[in-house]
Amino acid sequence: MDAIILQILNGLDKGGAYALIALGLTLTFGTLGVVNFAHGALFMLGAFTSVLVSQALRLESVTLDPTKTTPWGTPMEVRVPYMEAWFGDFGTLMMDYSIVVAVILVIPTMLLFGVLMERGLIRYFYKRTHAEQILVTFGLAIVLGEIIKATFGANPIPVSAPEALRGSTDIGALFGMEGITYPWWRLVYLLSSVVIIGSVFAFLNLTTYGMVVRAGMADRETVQLLGINIGKRFTIVFGIAAVVAGLAGALYVPILPPNYNIGMDFLVLSFVVVVVGGMGSLPGAVVAGFLLGVLQSFASLTEVKDIFPGIDQIIIYLVAVVVLLARPRGLLGRKGVMEA
Amino acid sequence: MDSTPDKTMMTENRSPAADTSAFTRENTDTPSRLPPQAPQMEPLWPANRDVIMTVLFAVAVFAMPIWLQPFGAAYPDLMQRFVIFGIFAIGFNILFGLTGYLSFGHAAFLGVGSYAAVWSFKLFSLNIIPALAMAIFFAGILSLAIGYISLRRSGIYFSILTLAFAQMCYNLAYSVLTPITNGETGLRVLRDDPRIIDAAIYGTNEVAVPRADFFGITMTGNAGFYACAVCLVIAFIIALRISRSPFGMMLRGIKSNQVRMNYIGFNTRPYTLVAFVISGMFAGLAGGLLAMVDPLAGAERMQWTASGEVVLMTILGGAGTLIGPFLGAVIIKYFENIFSALGDTTLMNVFSFVPEGARDFVVAIVSPFVGEGWHLTLGIMFVLVVCFLPGGLIEGFRRIGRMFRAKKES
Amino acid sequence: MVANRVLHVADVQKSFAGLKALTDIDLEIEEGKTHAIIGPNGAGKSTLLNVCVGRLAPDRGAVVFDGDVITGKTPYQINQLGIARVFQTPEIFADLTVLQNVMAPAFAKRDGQLRLNMWSGLDSAKDIRAEAEHTLADLGLAEKRHEDASALSRGDKRRLELAMCLVQHPKLLLLDEPTAGMSRLDTNRTIDLLKRIKERGMTKVIIEHDMHVVFSLADKVSVLAQGKIIAEGTPDEVRANPKVQEAYLGGAH
Helix, strand or coil, rough: CHHHHHHHHHHHHHHHHHHHHHHHHHHHHHHHHCCCCCCHHHHHHHHHHHHHHCCCCCCCCEEEEEEEECCCCCEEEEEEEHHHHHHHHHHHHHCHHHHHHHHHHHHHHHHHHHHHHHHHCCCHHCCHHHHHHHHHHHHHHHHHHHHHHHHHCCCCCCCCCCHHHHHHHEEHHHHCCCCCCHHHHHHHHHHHHHHHHHHHHHHHHHHHHHHHHEEEEHCCHHHHHHCHHHHHHHHHHHHHHHHHHHHHHHCCCCCCCCCCHHHHHHHHHHHHHHHHCCCCCHHHHHHHHHHHHHHHHHHHHHHHHHCCCCCCHHHHHHHHHHHHHHHHCCCCCCCCCCCC | CCCCCHHHHHCCCCCCCCCCHHCCCCCCCCCCCCCCCCCCCCCCCCCCHHHHHHHHHHHHHHHHHHHHHCCCCCCCHHHHHHHHHHHHHHHHHHHHHHHCCCCCCCCHHHHHHHHHHHHHHHHHHCHHHHHHHHHHHHHHHHHHHHHHHHHCHHHHHHHHHHHHHHHHHHHHHHHCHHHHHHHHHHEECCCCCCCCHHHHHHHCCCCCCCEEEEEEEEHHHHHHHHHHHHHHHHHHHHHHHHHHHHHHHHHHHHHHHHHHHHHHCCCCCHHHHHHHHHHHHHHHHHHHHHHHCCCCECCCCCCCHHHHHHHHHHHHHHCCCCCHHHHHHHHHHHHHHHHHHHHHHHHHHCCCCHHHHHHHHHHHHHHHCCCHHHHHHHHHHHHHHHCCCCCCHHHHHHHHHHHHHHHHCC | CCCEEEEEEEEEEEEEEEEEEEEEEEEEEEEEEEEEEECCCCCCHHHHHHHHCCCCCCEEEEECCCCCEECCCCCCHHHCCCCEEECCCCCCCCCHHHHHHHHHHHHHHHCCCCCCCCCCCCHCHHHHHHHHHHHHHHHHHHHCCCCCCCCCCCCHEEEEHHHHHHCCCEEEEEEECCCCCCCHHHHHHHHHHHHHHHCCCCCEECCCCCCCHHHHHCCEEEEEECCEEEEEHHHHHHHCCCCHHCCCCCCCC
16 A cells, blocks of 8 residues: 555655646647747746756855965965855755755746747747747757757766755654655655646636636637737746746756656656647646546556556656547547547 | 648639629529539649659759859768758657647657668668668657657647657667667677678678668768768658649648537548657658668767757748758758857858957957857747747748749839 | 428527627528528628538537438548539649549549549540540630649639539538639629520528628528527518618628
């Protein structure tokens, strides 16, 4: 039983990442009608913001201390991180919690970036075919990936979670069971995803702004006829989607050291999630994201792999194929949305 | 060389009733039967033009070792790549250019073609005929399977399905199917592979150097190039015939308005499936030729980035045109060859005419776009093309041509 | 003499999520006649049309065309049996030339729903070409034959769509609000065109809003309101029917 719970938990944090990306994808598709192949790149940018912040905070001043020498007789280098030098204990704390700092920074930066992307490129493609939207965002995704590769190199860059959250904890107690250890940070990630998802839904369902957006998702023309500048709101929506993806990426780095490729890796899977959940359904995207994460986790069990070798790699795609054929509108999709 | 008839070539007979009064013209004769005398029917596509275009194309391809020299591209390895990816792109264009279905999974057929060809080299013979036949056959089977499922949906769903399948194949090639694909190491042709046909003919299956051959001619260097070139010309002719045929017109109709096609009596799904399989077979041929010139098959060919590359080539050259995809393939492979080889030292040499201090600056600016950063340039180029010139280079040429013609007339 | 029944919509019901779109529809279309179906917005006209062309399957009942049951058949199968359809917004092939637009349906008629004709050139199909050219000339589009269909005016696109239908010599022509959004001039032209076709004895079903069109063309009118047929008869009979006037809130214009 505890093995099952462990697997479910294992799947939920990756599922959380899928759900967050898929949420953003569905938002942009549902409101703007744009298929955004660059969405995974936004996830990647968030991740590399964490990397950048971590590296920036850890910049050290290197001085030579003549009093101490290395075994070779040369003066020893004294490396003092600037943060420590300037801010003392607080500085050390900041360095440790670089991810939190990154998260705080990610929100405005990704919002700005998303808005720029929409105003600068995406909005010219609203009237163009889906194929062209796919192509231009695909090209953009390549460009962004290459820029990151040029800046940070091609290898994955590890970033650690804060000291306090590095270990594991026994959460079996919650279930009245013994011995289920689970890494702290992954719990944090899971909780954060739930919070973020909750905020987005709260925004959409509880604010007037959100209501207009939802109305626009259902029927853009009518909303425009009502005199509401739906274009500006859609820009904001795109920005929000970018923030969500960026946060998902920024928080994920202790779990998986990022490299320039993760954008596309997660994008392919997220599209599959969106399709399974139902194109245009926000709850569908979230539910499908978690579900597929858990499914993938179960498929990685050695017992399962013994029967179906390699199943963990392809399980998500298989599910997508089955869903697309059996129930094309997805689990929770609205009937008639993009049924071919 | 484009898909619409050249209007300047048609001579029109202006019939006297050629105005709206025709609308109310009394037409009480027998309802819509063939008139006794067929109207003046100019051919839609003059046959001569097609023949000339094909001949010119063939000449250009076979003469590549000559006219590519000033570009520094006249060596067999590169020319082979031009031709092979040209075949891939022309085939892809039959699907995307004509029907409008955007597949992101064609690299899977390329990979399967390569693997099939290598297995043929290992099991049957080093002769390229069975190898290419196997490549085309297995790619065709796979594309039939994938196409049958994927084409049950259209638009974005179709694209995602093809992407999902391609990723599946790629993952499987690295994991479960390693007995067939040899995983990361790739599949090599060895000296002592079984090669049962060769063993029967020559009495032995061992060879000194395992290279593909064509009845005694080793397919390396220029010989390999010419073999590929022959395949390219054949592929071009097939694509041309398909484009000019009623079938090609139906495909264009499907792209233009699939619903209408259904309502005028066409069962559109088999049409798209056939187009899909044909393009898959072209990809398989390309994969087989790749294995021919370099008998090593690796799964990296099946990654979605390779699928993305052929999309780029087709769009860059001009989707829906005949020569466009080939042009796109040549350009991308050419610049890939040049750009990716540009390291900092070469850049320094290139910019040696710039004064010392500024030179570092210039090199620093340019260097992220070349060498390893070649894909960055490619991505930017792609975005620009999709934004401003969606018809690709062919459209660009046409626009320039129109500008010149307008200037001449003014 | 018993009139030949070309289309029979028998006891058709269709509901969408509890909303009864069509109830107990029983319609008979006679050969050679022009039958108009009118009714206020939301009456179920489009639903009825979609059931007839195979786009929607009714919950109950059947549609019989010339002896064949066509309920549940796909649009292309129904077309091959002899029904052609004109859409509200002209559905044509914008990327093809006018001539190619008309040749395509001719091919479908001659070769059936699937023929992999990949090797022979388009030019070798001389019979198709002649047929298409003739139909274009008939409808006054001959001199535009090599233009891209996207360049045509709205009225010309409607004519092209009609040409695409007529080249197939359909047994039944279904027109879905053919004059929707047209100017008075274009509407009159369309009426004239449809009158000419009528003279040839083609059976037509027209769904219309515009009463002028209905009265100019229809031999028989069925009035649909809230998913039911509330009246049927000649145009004059229907015009005088109080139930119809009530349904339209003030009568026909």
